[in-house]
Structure formats: C-alpha cells, structure tokens
Amino acid sequence: xxxxxxxxxxxxxxxxxxxxxxxxxxxxxxxxxxxxxxxxxxxxxxxxxxxxxxxxxxxxxxxxxxxxxxxxxxxxxxxxxxxxxxxxxxxxxxxxxxxxxxxxxxxxxxxxxxxxxxxxxxxxxxxxxxxxxxxxxxxxxxxxxxxxxxxxxxxxxxxxxxxxxxxxxxxxxxxxxxxx
Amino acid sequence: xxxxxxxxxxxxxxxxxxxxxxxxxxxxxxxxxxxxxxxxxxxxxxxxxxxxxxxxxxxxxxxxxxxxxxxxxxxxxxxxxxxxxxxxxxxxxxxxxxxxxxxxxxxxxxxxxxxxxxxxxxxxxxxxxxxxxxxxxxxxxxxxxxxxxxxxxxxxxxxxxxxxxxxxxxxxxxxxxxxxxxxxxxxxxxxxxxxxxxxxxxxxxxxxxxxxxxxxxxxxxxxxxxxxxxxxxxxxxxxxxxxxxxxxxxxxxxxxxxxxxxxxxxxxxxxxxxxxxxxxxxxxxxxxxxxxxxxxxxxxxxxxxxxxxxxxxxxxxxxxxxxxxxxxxxxxxxxxxxxxxxxxxxxxxxxxxxxxxxxxxxxxxxxxxxxxxxxxxxxxxxxxxxxxxxxxxxxxxxxxxxxxxxxxxxxxxxxxxxxxxxxxxxxxxxxxxxxxxxxxxxxxxxxxxxxxxxxxxxxxxxxxxxxxxxxxxxxxxxxxxxxxxxxxxxxxxxxxxxxxxxxxxxxxxxxxxxxxxxxxxxxxxxxxxxxxxxxxxxxxxxxxxxxxxxxxxxxxxxxxxxxxxxxxxxxxxxxxxxxxxxxxxxxxxxxxxxxxxxxxxxxxxxxxxxxxxxxxxxxxxxxxxxxxxxxxxxxxxxxxxxxxxxxxxxxxxxxxxxxxxxxxxxxxxxxxxxxxxxxxxxxxxxxxxxxxxxxxxxxxxxxxxx
Numbered sequence: 005x006x007x008x009x010x011x012x013x014x015x016x017x018x019x020x021x022x023x024x025x026x027x028x029x030x031x032x033x034x035x036x037x038x039x040x041x042x043x044x045x046x047x048x049x050x051x052x053x054x055x056x057x058x059x060x061x062x063x064x065x066x067x068x069x070x071x072x073x074x075x076x077x078x079x080x081x082x083x084x085x086x087x088x089x090x091x092x093x094x095x096x097x098x099x100x101x102x103x104x105x106x107x108x109x110x111x112x113x114x115x116x117x118x119x120x121x122x123x124x125x126x127x128x129x130x131x132x133x134x135x136x137x138x139x140x141x142x143x144x145x146x147x148x149x150x151x152x153x154x155x156x157x158x159x160x161x162x163x164x165x166x167x168x169x170x171x172x173x174x175x176x177x178x179x180x181x182x183x184x
Numbered sequence: 185x186x187x188x189x190x191x192x193x194x195x196x197x198x199x200x201x202x203x204x205x206x207x208x209x210x211x212x213x214x215x216x217x218x219x220x221x222x223x224x225x226x227x228x229x230x231x232x233x234x235x236x237x238x239x240x241x242x243x244x245x246x247x248x249x250x251x252x253x254x255x256x257x258x259x260x261x262x263x264x265x266x267x268x269x270x271x272x273x274x275x276x277x278x279x280x281x282x283x284x285x286x287x288x289x290x291x292x293x294x295x296x297x298x299x300x301x302x303x304x305x306x307x308x309x310x311x312x313x314x315x316x317x318x319x320x321x322x323x324x325x326x327x328x329x330x331x332x333x334x335x336x337x338x339x340x341x342x343x344x345x346x347x348x349x350x351x352x353x354x355x356x357x358x359x360x361x362x363x364x365x366x367x368x369x370x371x372x373x374x375x376x377x378x379x380x381x382x383x384x385x386x387x388x389x390x391x392x393x394x395x396x397x398x399x400x401x402x403x404x405x406x407x408x409x410x411x412x413x414x415x416x417x418x419x420x421x422x423x424x425x426x427x428x429x430x431x432x433x434x435x436x437x438x439x440x441x442x443x444x445x446x447x448x449x450x451x452x453x454x455x456x457x458x459x460x461x462x463x464x465x466x467x468x469x470x471x472x473x474x475x476x477x478x479x480x481x482x483x484x485x486x487x488x489x490x491x492x493x494x495x496x497x498x499x500x501x502x503x504x505x506x507x508x509x510x511x512x513x514x515x516x517x518x519x520x521x522x523x524x525x526x527x528x529x530x531x532x533x534x535x536x537x538x539x540x541x542x543x544x545x546x547x548x549x550x551x552x553x554x555x556x557x558x559x560x561x562x563x564x565x566x567x568x569x570x571x572x573x574x575x576x577x578x579x580x581x582x583x584x585x586x587x588x589x590x591x592x593x594x595x596x597x598x599x600x601x602x603x604x605x606x607x608x609x610x611x612x613x614x615x616x617x618x619x620x621x622x623x624x625x626x627x628x629x630x631x632x633x634x635x636x637x638x639x640x641x642x643x644x645x646x647x648x649x650x651x652x653x654x655x656x657x658x659x660x661x662x663x664x665x666x667x668x669x670x671x672x673x674x675x676x677x678x679x680x681x682x683x684x685x686x687x688x689x690x691x692x693x694x695x696x697x698x699x700x701x702x703x704x705x706x707x708x709x710x711x712x713x714x715x716x717x718x719x720x721x722x723x724x725x726x727x728x729x730x731x732x733x734x735x736x737x738x739x740x741x742x743x744x745x746x747x748x749x750x751x752x753x754x755x756x757x758x759x760x761x762x763x764x765x766x767x768x769x770x771x772x773x774x775x776x777x778x779x780x781x782x783x784x785x786x787x788x789x790x791x792x793x794x795x796x797x798x799x800x801x802x803x804x805x806x807x808x809x810x811x812x813x814x815x816x817x818x819x820x821x822x823x824x825x826x827x828x829x830x831x832x833x834x835x836x837x838x839x840x841x842x843x844x845x846x847x848x849x850x851x852x853x854x855x856x857x858x859x860x861x862x863x864x865x866x867x868x869x870x871x872x873x874x875x876x877x878x879x880x881x882x883x884x885x886x887x888x889x890x
Contacts, residue, residue: 016383016387016405018402018771019371020243020379021243022242022243022246022374022771024787025247029227029246030195032226035782046831048830049830050796050831051399051409051411053830053831055831057401078191082192089192091192092192126194136227139229140229140240140241142242143386145383
C-alpha cells in the first residue's frame with residue numbers, strides 16, 4: 005500500500021478556513037456541507053494561554069474501520085493506497101461507516117443519498133498535484149506527500165519536528181499529522 | 185484492491201477554460217485564475233506569477249464565485265418613486281436611470297456648479313468614477329480607507345520619512361528576524377501577501393512580540409504577548425524608546441547619518457521609564473525592557489509593524505509617529521527585514537483632454553481643520569453635505585456602504601438624503617446605503633468585467649489584468665461602461681474616447697511592451713526592478729522632508745503647532761459596568777461586503793461578542809446565548825451571541841466588524857449578528873488629519889428579549 009499523508013503545522017495555521025472554501029469550490033460541494041473544518045482549542049488562563057488551530061478532515065487511515073464495516077464495498081481504498089473513497093453507486097446510505105469512524109469525518113450525507121467525505125483530492129493527486137486545501141493555504145502550513153519516501157517532504161517534517169495524530173489509541177493508523 | 189472508481193465523482197473532467205482576473209473581494213487585489221468546467225463556473229485560484237497572491241488566494245478570494253452566484257445581487261437599475269407618500273424603488277431601463285442622473289447633474293452644474301458633486305468610493309472600479317468627476321468639474325472624491333483606516337499611518341510616515349507605507353504595505357516580513365505587532369491581528373486579517381510573508385517569518389523562527397488586549401491569533405504564536413490596557417500604546421512605545429536610548433541599543437550610525445532631532449528625542453523620553461509605563465499600560469517594567477532588548481538584538485531586521493486600520497483614539501497620527509520613530513531607532517526603514525522600497529510600472533495614462541481647472545478641493549470640507557489631510561476626510565464631506573450652507577448637493581456612492589463603514593453617519597443618513605438633490609448608489613448588492621439612494625445602478629461583479637490595470641507598488645513592478653470570465657448576470661453593467669454612459673450624457677464624451685475599455689487596456693499595455701493578448705494569457709506581467717530594494721549601506725539619502733532627514737523631531741508638526749515629538753495622554757476609561765468595545769477582522773469576511781456570500785456565510789454566518797469569564801459570571805452570560813449591547817450613549821445593538829473566552833482582557837469586549845446587516849435584500853446576512861459601527865458614537869477626531877477615533881466607546885449587556 006502506498007501511504008499518502010497530510011502534515012499540518014499547527015504553529016503557523018491561523019485558522020482562516022481557506023482550506024474549507026478551497027475544498028468546497030474544488031469539489032463542488034452542495035450548500036451546507038463541508039468535507040473539512042477548522043478546530044480551535046485554547047488552554048490555560050488569562051494571561052497564560054495557548055491556542056491551537058487545526059484543519060481537520062478524514063484521516064485516510066491505514067486501518068480504516070469505515071472500509072471494513074461497509075456492507076456493500078462502497079467504502080474502499082483507492083488503487084492500493086490509503087486514500088479512502090466512497091463509491092456513490094454502491095453506497096446505500098446505511099451509515100455504518102459513520103458509526104465506525106472514530107473521527108466523525110464522514111458525517112456528510114450527500115443530497116443524492118450517499119455518504120460523502122474527503123478524497124484527499126485523488127483527482128488532483130493522480131495528476132501530481134496537492135489537494136486543493138494544501139495548494140491554497142496562505143500560511144503554507146499544510147503539506148502532502150508519500151509517507152514511504154524517506155527523502156520526501158512529509159517524511160522529513162515528521163523526522164525533524166514534534167507531531168501528533170488524533171486518537172492514536174484507536175489503532176486506525178491515521179495519516180493526517182499535526183506538527184506541534 | 186483497486187476500488188470501483190467509476191462511482192466517485194471527479195470534478196474538472198469537463199472541458200476546462202481559464203481566464204485571468206484580479207480579485208475584488210477585498211482591496212489587496214490578488215491576481216487569480218478563473219476556471220470553468222464544461223462552461224460552468226468552477227473555481228478561482230491564485231496566479232502563481234503574482235506577488236500579491238503567490239499562487240494562493242485567501243479564504244475570501246477562494247470564495248469569490250459566491251459574489252457572482254449570489255441570487256440577492258442588484259439585478260436592474262432602480263429609481264426611487266413616490267407612490268402616494270410611500271417611497272419605493274421601481275425597476276427602470278439603463279436609459280431611464282442614466283438620463284435621470286444626467287438631468288440632475290446638468291441642473292446641479294448650472295444651478296450650483298459641478299464642484300458640488302462628491303464621490304464616495306472604495307474598490308478598484310472607483311477609478312472610473314474619479315475620472316468622470318474630474319471631467320465633470322469636481323475633485324471631491326473620498327474613501328474611508330483614509331480617515332477610517334490607514335490615513336494616520338500614511339500621514340505619520342510621510343511626516344517622518346517623507347513617504348507613506350503604501351498598499352500593499354512595504355513590510356519586508358519574510359526577512360524579518362523580529363516582528364512587533366501593535367493591535368494588528370495578521371491571520372485574522374487575511375491580507376494575502378502579508379499573511380504569507382508573516383508565516384514565512386514564523387517558519388524561520390523570527391521573534392514575535394504582540395501587543396493586544398486580546399489573545400489574538402498572532403498573540404498565540406508569539407514569543408511575547410503583551411496584553412496592554414487599551415488606549416495606552418503610546419506610553420509603551422515611549423518606554424521602549426527610553427530603553428533603546430538609555431541602554432545604548434539603538435542604531436547609532438543610522439540615526440546619526442539619516443535622522444533629525446535625536447537629541448530632542450533623547451531628552452523627551454528620559455523620564456518615560458518602563459517603571460513609569462507599567463501602571464499606565466499594565467505591562468511590567470522588566471517585560472518592557474526584555475522586549476526592547478529582543479528588538480535591538482535582531483535589528484535592523486526588526487519590523488515594528490505599522491498596522492493598517494489605525495484610526496482608534498483621535499491621537500493616532502502621534503501614535504503612528506511613535507511607531508515610525510521606533511523603527512528609525514532600530515534602523516529598519518530601507519533595510520532587509522524592515523521596510524523595503526517599492527517599485528511600480530511607469531504606465532502612461534490613455535490620452536484624454538485636460539480636466540477643467542477648478543479651485544475647490546475636497547479639503548474645503550474640513551473647514552480649516554486637519555492640516556495634514558492629504559486626502560478627503562469622509563466624515564467632513566458627509567457633514568458638509570447637510571444644511572443650507574452645504575458644500576455638496578449630490579453624491580455618487582460607489583461600493584461604499586456608508587452606515588457600516590463610517591461610524592457616526594448611520595443616524596444622519598436620512599438628513600443627508602433630505603438635504604442632497606441626488607444620491608446615486610453604484611453597487612453589486614442591495615446594502616444599507618443603497619436604500620437611501622435616488623437611483624441605484626447595478627454593477628456586475630469583478631468576474632464579469634474589464635477594469636483598470638493593477639499597477640501596485642511591490643517588490644517587483646508588475647501589471648495584472650482583470651477580464652470577464654462570465655457575461656454580466658441580470659442587467660448589471662461594468663463600472664467603466666456606467667461612467668462612460670454618464671459622461672456621454674453630460675456632454676463629456678471627449679473624455680471617454682474609447683468604444684470599449686479594452687481599447688484603453690490595449691493602448692496602455694502597448695506603451696510598456698505588452699499587449700492585451702499577452703495579458704489574457706498570463707494575467708500578470710512582472711517587470712525588472714530599476715531601483716534598489718533597500719538603502720545602499722553607507723550612502724547618504726535625501727528624504728522628502730523639510731530637513732531632508734528622517735524627522736524624529738517633526739519640523740512640520742512643530743510649525744503647525746502640534747507636538748513635534750509624540751506624547752502620551754490618558755484616554756477616557758469605561759464607566760462602571762461598561763467595557764471598551766474593540767472590534768477587528770475575521771478571516772472569512774471583508775468589511776460588511778461578504779456576509780451574503782454563501783461560501784463565507786457558511787464559515788461565519790454571524791459575529792460573536794468575546795467576553796472574559798469573570799465578566800460572564802458577573803452578568804450571568806452563557807456561552808452561545810444571545811444578548812444585546814448598549815453603548816455609553818444608549819445605542820442598542822442587534823442581538824449577538826456571547827463567546828466566553830480567556831483570550832481577552834476583562835476590561836474590554838471584542839467583535840468582528842461587518843455584521844448586523846439591516847438591508848432585507850441581503851437574505852442570508854440580514855439580521856445576523858451585531859454592527860460595531862452603529863455602537864461607535866463617541867468619535868474623537870485626529871486634529872492633525874481628521875481620522876475617526878473608533879475605540880472610544882463602551883458597552884454593557886442587555887437581555888435579548890426576542
């Protein structure tokens with residue numbers, strides 16, 4: 005399996021939401037639905053505070069519980085990668101994947117009756133482009149690449165910086181990393 | 185394990201067409217590329233060759249299609265008619281609307297003189313109407329970007345360095361090793377290349393010092409957050425100068441070679457110790473010393489950022505003078521990591537007859553006040569439009585939603601409308617100000633029109649083209665066409681000798697060795713620099729000031745009877761049970777212009793009022809619950825949700841600007857959130873240049889009874 009990873013630097017993210025509008029227009033999302041979102045957390049008490057901004061989406065897990073639970077095979081890994089897609093033709097809208105996702109990242113029911121989610125912009129990735137969110141981020145805090153390439157951008161960042169993933173304990177092996 | 189990809193939608197698989205544009209969702213004017221997929225609008229992305237966007241549009245620019253797609257747009261010219269005592273707007277043809285305006289303006293010129301016409305404008309299409317005004321015989325154009333925004337900064341830097349900061353700002357942040365932000369929340373304001381160069385500095389571990397009563401986004405990324413007591417910034421700036429001079433940390437060579445009045449400054453700040461500043465600012469003396477030393481250690485690559493919206497307290501030119509002086513002590517003006525020298529293209533104007541010579545100036549509206557106002561002061565023009573001795577009898581309001589933009593005018597717009605013979609509003613959406621117009625003209629959005637070439641000062645000179653990606657929707661028209669039609673009807677056809685604006689663009693581009701065909705392909709053309717970007721070390725420079733030096737001591741202010749060196753004076757404190765109203769930007773919105781954009785509405789449909797937990801406890805305010813705000817003059821706001829957060833001082837509250845629309849035609853935005861501008865009724869004016877001090881207002885909480 006070729007593993008694609010997204011690495012997001014929380015130290016430079018300003019929480020502007022450009023990743024959200026970029027995804028919405030690139031992927032022609034219906035009104036009211038988004039595949040990514042920004043989380044802000046504040047810790048401490050005035051004046052000793054810290055904030056973190058995080059752009060979140062599907063983690064494209066190496067062990068994607070959503071793929072394993074799908075009764076129709078609609079949820080699947082794309083071309084022997086970790087990019088998890090939903091085949092709208094096979095999806096019955098049963099929402100088993102929504103229940104199985106520890107990240108609440110598949111909460112979208114497309115108006116046409118299927119579960120929708122982040123695709124890591126596979127239509128761009130197959131043309132050698134970064135996902136839309138990564139390519140527009142004005143703080144250049146988002147990075148995308150192949151995790152297995154030791155000289156690549158994302159591997160280098162993870163080797164040289166502190167990072168975390170969300171809900172590591174689930175064993176899903178998420179592939180969205182947050183530099184801290 | 186190949187999945188069945190046939191069932192996964194892939195956007196952009198139709199026939200793709202692209203065309204260049206310049207974004208108009210804010211004033212940064214980033215060059216972008218519009219994509220159509222199978223003839224349908226798809227997306228707008230940054231032009232990689234553009235220095236403003238560096239290939240990346242911001243949240244708002246990315247959502248630019250929302251302006252084009254907005255079903256609430258103005259669709260046809262509208263004329264105010266009296267229907268048995270009820271005022272309403274009647275859709276009319278362009279001919280009828282234009283002829284109505286031309287008839288009124290012809291009468292205005294013959295009865296009162298053409299200088300009685302004023303133009304409020306904001307945005308890139310305003311140039312077409314400035315041209316119309318000058319051909320008609322008036323120079324009274326005014327933009328809120330001066331007296332309500334960055335005017336004090338421009339005036340202060342001109343007084344000090346002989347030139348302003350300009351727009352885009354000439355800050356060299358990607359080379360800064362230390363950045364000091366004073367009330368500027370970069371990242372929450374998304375001025376594209378500012379954010380990108382700021383982020384570049386963060387990536388390179390530049391020291392960041394943020395002075396803000398709120399734990400702003402950049403405060404959260406700072407090495408030092410100084411939660412200053414609002415209104416006391418000048419005291420902090422003076423104390424920093426004191427430390428730099430007393431500890432001999434300033435750039436002695438730079439100061440000796442380039443500046444005038446250091447001796448006076450040294451004497452002036454002798455008593456402004458950090459210990460003096462502490463009880464005023466609430467910043468401990470040791471912290472003031474430490475941050476001054478960090479600035480000095482990284483100088484001259486230390487940028488004391490000039491901010492942008494700096495019209496705060498009525499002594500703003502003096503505060504920005506202190507910022508300018510601090511930069512001079514650190515030697516950062518003209519040096520890498522400080523302020524670079526900008527260059528633009530020497531682009532000739534299309535040949536037209538000379539404008540009629542007139543003596544009336546927009547500054548006449550200042551009635552002898554504000555001697556350093558080199559541009560029009562919107563509040564003064566507004567005041568001079570009311571009453572029997574009014575200087576103005578007609579307005580064209582281009583893309584400027586006055587009630588949300590110029591505090592203090594909302595309550596008197598009807599009075600102005602009654603006094604004026606004509607108000608023409610030219611806009612893309614039915615906002616608050618259009619409701620006061622006699623005629624409303626629907627302009628098409630930036631995605632549907634040609635406009636003036638962008639020739640903005642930058643690191644390298646460049647031109648950018650805006651061209652239509654789509655045909656104008658409904659019965660909307662480009663600004664250049666509207667101006668030309670009005671000109672023709674006013675007998676000013678000679679000033680508009682082109683049939684189509686592309687003739688102007690073609691002519692101008694030819695003069696600089698390009699062509700419209702080339703620009704349609706590239707969108708942006710970057711030219712080589714012909715001047716150095718920084719000072720040449722060790723050479724003398726003549727500054728455009730009376731002494732030819734950087735004026736630490738301002739000979740011009742001394743001559744005018746103002747303080748030649750900035751002084752701190754205490755500002756009004758909140759009355760008991762009131763909190764200082766601070767306001768600012770949110771990254772998803774531009775002023776009050778984008779709340780009805782469906783993409784941006786989804787990200788931020790309404791603003792919230794930030795309150796500290798102790799304030800919330802005292803007033804029993806629950807996170808997410810609606811309240812109303814009442815200011816010191818009894819003005820009440822629309823309802824607004826509470827945000828309880830540690831990220832703000834307990835003596836002030838904060839809300840994003842631009843919300844609380846009342847225009848019913850804006851179906852998404854109307855009634856959502858509160859309008860800060862309406863709560864700003866105590867407005868001290870800067871005596872030097874007329875800026876509206878907007879942070880002298882205090883609010884308390886009322887139950888929301890709805």
